[in-house]
Amino acid sequence: MAAQYGAHEVMEVHEVLSDTVDGINQFQLYRPHTRDQQLRSILDKQLRFMTQEYNNMVQAINQRGMSQAVPYRTVRNANPVYGLDNPGSLTPNTSLDDMDDRDVASGMLGCHKASATMRMVAALECADPELRRMIQQGAINCSEQAYEVWQYMNQKGYYQVPTMKEMTTSTMMNTYSSANIGVGQHQYQ
Numbered sequence: 415m416a417a418q419y420g421a422h423e424v425m426e427v428h429e430v431l432s433d434t435v436d437g438i439n440q441f442q443l444y445r446p447h448t449r450d451q452q453l454r455s456i457l458d459k460q461l462r463f464m465t466q467e468y469n470n471m472v473q474a475i476n477q478r479g480m481s482q483a484v485p486y487r488t489v490r491n492a493n494p495v496y497g498l499d500n501p502g503s504l505t506p507n508t509s510l511d512d513m514d515d516r517d518v519a520s521g522m523l524g525c526h527k528a529s530a531t532m533r534m535v536a537a538l539e540c541a542d543p544e545l546r547r548m549i550q551q552g553a554i555n556c557s558e559q560a561y562e563v564w565q566y567m568n569q570k571g572y573y574q575v576p577t578m579k580e581m582t583t584s585t586m587m588n589t590y591s592s593a594n595i596g597v598g599q600h601q602y603q
Contacts, residue, residue: 423545426536427475430549433532434468437525444521447513456566457522460559467552474548483551488562495568496575516572519563523573526560529553 419427441461448454463486470484507513533553540546567573577583 420541422539426539430533430536433529437529438464440525444518448518450515453515453519453566456562483548486555486558488558492565492569496577498574498576501574519567519572523560523563526556530556
């Protein structure tokens with residue numbers, strides 16, 4: 415990278431690319447442990463996308479020709495299942511042979527959550543508007559991939575969504591009301 419990038423940008427891009435390499439490697443480690451065809455399909459699709467996104471970012475920074483970041487497309491076909499239904503206890507596996515689809519999906523989800531956070535923080539440190547947009551799109555892509563995995567986990571009962579009593583939910587949700595601050599009423603300097 416030439417001096418056309420700031421020090422923060424260079425370090426953040428380095429962190430994002432290193433994280434992306436680690437994520438790709440992590441997903442490759444999961445593949446042999448994936449039994450469910452639906453999960454394997456999600457993993458393969460996301461692995462291809464992550465690799466293409468990595469290659470696009472490397473090409474963009476090396477050639478200083480930013481290309482439009484490609485959004486991740488997922489089918490949203492599931493309605494979330496709310497409530498707990500006899501969730502099983504979780505303990506660490508005693509052997510690599512114990513790894514199952516729930517473990518793989520949970521690892522994928524954690525990877526995307528961490529990467530989304532890292533990329534959004536990285537984007538906040540970018541002065542170059544094209545680089546900033548590319549990394550922001552990467553954060554959105556990780557969020558979309560996380561949601562795709564979460565939907566799978568929720569439908570399989572691996573990720574259950576606890577709820578509160580209706581009275582508690584209603585009280586919490588109705589705590590806030592609209593503000594009525596008109597333009598020009600306050601002087602901000």
